Every structure is written in structure tokens, then in C-alpha cells.
Amino acid sequence: MTNPTGEQYEIVSGEHRAVITEVGATLRTYTVEGRHVVRGFEAHEVIKGGRGMQLLPWPNRIRDGRYPFDGTTQQLALTEPKRHNAIHGLARHVVWTVTEQAADAITQRVRIYPQSGWPGTIEATVTHQVSERGLQVTVRATNIGSTDVPFGYASHPYLTVGEETVDDVSITVPAASYLEVDDRLLPVRVSPVDGLPEDLRSGAPLGPTNLDTAYTDLERDEDGRWRVRLALGDRQAELWGDSTMTWIQIFTGESFRNLSIAVEPMTCGPDAFNPGPTHEGMIVLAPGKSYTGRWGVTGQ
Incomplete structure (x- = not known):
């Protein structure tokens, strides 16, 4: 029987193991020492x-699936009909072709051709690689068509530190600003987090807060990367993003609560088109x- 996400590709380095799927180049699992x-x-x-x-070629939401580009109004399918938005791009539910594969790494490729609401042709590759330093993901997107195209990228991993409830998880998000949104989760304004529940810089337990929140104005370490950290007892998980990742989405969501916390590295915020x-x-x-960006995960 065929799996809903197609072929499953395992990559391993020492105690680091990940499984990537054929459909969507999806990171299905990542474990360290079996955890x-x-x-x-x-x-x-x-x-x-x-x-x-x-x-990709956009993360998060586009209002009404409509945006202006190069003198034309583009109209995408409304893939979030409840909120009347187009959500999370065009590459999630399609087959990605394996172009390179080794014991510790795999590269997959997809092409997105012109269609309703999308004006050009891009080719994207995603490489997942594991090592003693953790999991690293490299994405590259190239315009192989004849017209300009708008572009944005994100990924949607959920981190876990063995929690039974996310309320107990301590989370650190090094962001000075967050995006205020309306009831359709579309942008209103970028505001400082100071003194608000959205301020996650102290590393306190999450508590009962539900989040579907985009953050920006990110504090970076000396290597140019920002890092979101989760901790519980002796467990830790960390997701980093490079200089191209200028936004972070943190998602608990009531319907997914207690199932871990999504930490999404993003090149742009919601409705950026x-x-x-x-x-x-x-x-x-x-x-x-071309665009090239990197993000990664470590944990113990």
C-alpha cells in the first residue's frame, strides 16, 4: 500500500536520524539518540x-488569494477557504524528485510552472543533511522562466522536548516585534512586544497562551543566526535561521495544542505579496x- 506522502527517505549520521518524504520534501521525523x-x-x-x-513560493497567507505584480492582479486559489486566503504556497502536496542521495543527506527538486495566480516558472531544491551538529536544511530557488516572479519561503517543523502539555515548555524567541493581525490572521501593524504576552525573550514557560504569531526584529548571535530555544527538564530543542530568514512564526493553535510547538523560519511575513x-x-x-537560505535544528 502506498503511503499518503509517497516514498520515505531515511538519512542517518551517528545518533541523528531523519525521515524525509517524497511528497512535499517533508521532514517527517528527526530524532537524536532515539528521542x-x-x-x-x-x-x-x-x-x-x-x-x-x-x-514556497510564498509562506503563510495571501489576502483573498489576490496580489498585484508587474502591472497585473494575480488571483490564486483560496486554499484556506474558512478565512478566504491562499495559504502556504504551491509545493506542499506535489512530488519532489530526488536528485542526490547519501547516507546522511538527500536533495529533492520541484518545478512550479505558470498557473492561475502564479506568473512564472521556478525550480527549487531542498537538501536535508544530518551530522553531529544536528539537522541542516538548505533551500535554493531559481527563476528558470522569462519573467520576474515574487518569492518567499518558509518551513513548518514542530519541535518537541518530550512534553505532555506545551504549557510546561520554556520557550525563548529572540524577537523585539510581532505582527498584529485581524480575525483572518492578516497584517494590521508591526508592534513592539514589550510588556505583552507576545514577549517570549525571557525563556519563561509558555503557560496557557495560544499562539499563531509572526515575529520580526530578530536578535542574532555572532554567527548571524537567530535561535529559538525550547526546554523542559533535561530536554532541549533549538531551531536556527540564517540572515535570509527575517521572520519567525510560532504556532500552538488550539486544535493542535499539546502536540508540540511549530517554529517556522520565514523569509517574509504574512501577506508579503x-x-x-x-x-x-x-x-x-x-x-x-536565485535565492539560497538555510535553517536547522539541534536537540538533546
Whole structure:
């Protein structure tokens, strides 16, 4: 019987093990010494909540699936009908082709062709690699068409530190600002986190707070990476993003609560293809131009 996410590809280095799927180049599991650091799903399950998926050529939401680009109004399918939005790009539920595979790494490729609401052609590759330093993900997207295209990227892993309830998890998000949103989770304004429940810089337990919140103005370490840290007892998990990842989405969500915490590295905020407080994060790829970014996970 075929799995809902197609072929399953295991990569291993010492005590580090990850499974990547054919559909969506999805990070299904990542364990260290047999303990889950990324909480994914079983091979026979259908993905829910975007768990482990690659989100491109845009992450998060586009208002009404509509945006202006190069003098034309583009109209995408409304893939979040409840909120009347287009969500999480065009590459989640399609087959990605393996181009390189080793014991500790795998590279997969997808092409996205012109279609309703999407004006050009891009080719994207994602490489997952494990080592004693953890899991690293490298994404590269190239405009192989003849017209400019807008672009954004994110991934949707859920981190876990062995919690029974996320209330007990201590979380540190090094962000000075967050995105205020309306009831459709679309941008209103970027505001300071000071004195608000959205301020997660102290590393306190999450408690009963439900989050589906985008953060920016990120504090970076000397290596140029920001790091979100989760801790519980002797367990720790950390997700980092490089200089291209200028936003972080933290998601608990009531329907997924107690199932771990999504930490999403993003190149742009929600609705970045439209004028507004997140628009400056939109990348424009001219024909022949590429984007390359990296993020990763460590844990114990």
C-alpha cells in the first residue's frame, strides 16, 4: 500500500536520524539518540497542520488569494477557504524528485510552472543533511522562466522536548516585534512586544497562551543566526535561521495544542505579496536569479 506522502527517505549520521518524504520534501521525523526533536507523523498518516512541509513560493497567507505584480492582479486559489486566503504556497502536496542521495543527506527538486495566480516558472531544491551538529536544511530557488516572479519561503517543523502539555515548555524567541493581525490572521501593524504576552525573550514557560504569531526584529548571535530555544527538564530543542530568514512564526493553535510547538523560519511575513507592513520582505527573482537560505535544528 502506498503511503499518503509517497516514498520515505531515511538519512542517518551517528545518533541523528531523519525521515524525509517524497511528497512535499517533508521532514517527517528527526530524532537524536532515539528521542524526537521534531515531532512529525507516521508514514501511514496524512499530513495535518502543515507538519514538516516546505512552503514556497510564498509562506503563510495571501489576502483573498489576490496580489498585484508587474502591472497585473494575480488571483490564486483560496486554499484556506474558512478565512478566504491562499495559504502556504504551491509545493506542499506535489512530488519532489530526488536528485542526490547519501547516507546522511538527500536533495529533492520541484518545478512550479505558470498557473492561475502564479506568473512564472521556478525550480527549487531542498537538501536535508544530518551530522553531529544536528539537522541542516538548505533551500535554493531559481527563476528558470522569462519573467520576474515574487518569492518567499518558509518551513513548518514542530519541535518537541518530550512534553505532555506545551504549557510546561520554556520557550525563548529572540524577537523585539510581532505582527498584529485581524480575525483572518492578516497584517494590521508591526508592534513592539514589550510588556505583552507576545514577549517570549525571557525563556519563561509558555503557560496557557495560544499562539499563531509572526515575529520580526530578530536578535542574532555572532554567527548571524537567530535561535529559538525550547526546554523542559533535561530536554532541549533549538531551531536556527540564517540572515535570509527575517521572520519567525510560532504556532500552538488550539486544535493542535499539546502536540508540540511549530517554529517556522520565514523569509517574509504574512501577506508579503501585497502592500502593507510586511511587503518589504517579498523577494523578486529576475530570470536566471536565485535565492539560497538555510535553517536547522539541534536537540538533546
